[in-house]
Amino acid sequence: xxxxxxxxxxxxxxxxxxxxxxxxxxxxxxxxxxxxxxxxxxxxxxxxxxxxxxxxxxxxxxxxxxxxxxxxxxxxxxxxxxxxxxxxxxxxxxxxxxxxxxxxxxxxxxxxxxxxxxxxxxxxxxxxxxxxxxxxxxxxxxxxxx
Numbered sequence: 001x002x003x004x005x006x007x008x009x010x011x012x013x014x015x016x017x018x019x020x021x022x023x024x025x026x027x028x029x030x031x032x033x034x035x036x037x038x039x040x041x042x043x044x045x046x047x048x049x050x051x052x053x054x055x056x057x058x059x060x061x062x063x064x065x066x067x068x069x070x071x072x073x074x075x076x077x078x079x080x081x082x083x084x085x086x087x088x089x090x091x092x093x094x095x096x097x098x099x100x101x102x103x104x105x106x107x108x109x110x111x112x113x114x115x116x117x118x119x120x121x122x123x124x125x126x127x128x129x130x131x132x133x134x135x136x137x138x139x140x141x142x143x144x145x146x
Contacts, residue, residue, distance in 0.1 A: 012101050019069035019100070026070050032085060035074035038065065039083040045144045047082050050137065057133050062090035066097035094126040094134070109143030 050058070058078045063086075065074045077086040086092075098106075102121050105111040113135055116122035124131045138144075 015101055016069065016099075023069070023071045026072055031072065031074060034072060035076060035085050038074050039076055039085065042076070043082040046141075047078075049141050054133065054137050058130070061093040061127070061130055062086040063130075063134075064092035064095040066095060067100050067103070068097050069099040069101075092126060094124065094130045096131075096134075097123040097125075106138075107144045113139065 047055075055078065060077065060079070062075055062077050065076065066072070067074075075086040075090070075092060076083050077090060098116070098121060102111070102116060106113055106116070106122070113122060117124065124135075
């Protein structure tokens with residue numbers, strides 16, 4: 001294992017220990033603030049880069065984003081004014097689940113979603129077509145932040 005890979009593995013193991021301590025606290029907190037923060041981030045980083053046909057395809061579908069290491073599920077929906085909290089009664093059409101470091105590596109373009117999917121580090125369940133549209137769109141856009 002080279003130095004960079006060893007450093008990343010060490011960082012992820014330290015994060016796993018921190019996440020294990022945070023999970024009981026996070027489980028007691030309301031989910032709306034983190035979901036709202038995610039919606040705001042997506043509105044800033046992703047929404048302006050979405051083509052109209054992709055917006056139309058994603059619009060109105062509830063997507064659950066699960067941070068497996070923190071035990072946190074955030075349910076969002078794309079509407080006319082951008083990403084927002086999904087209505088409580090909306091069942092997720094697609095659920096995407098991974099640990100926080102996995103999401104961060106994906107958003108930075110440091111990892112490949114297909115590899116992570118086949119390794120089961122990234123799990124997508126539900127509407128396969130919606131999942132492929134989302135994955136292909138993110139692949140085409142490249143890193144959302146550095």
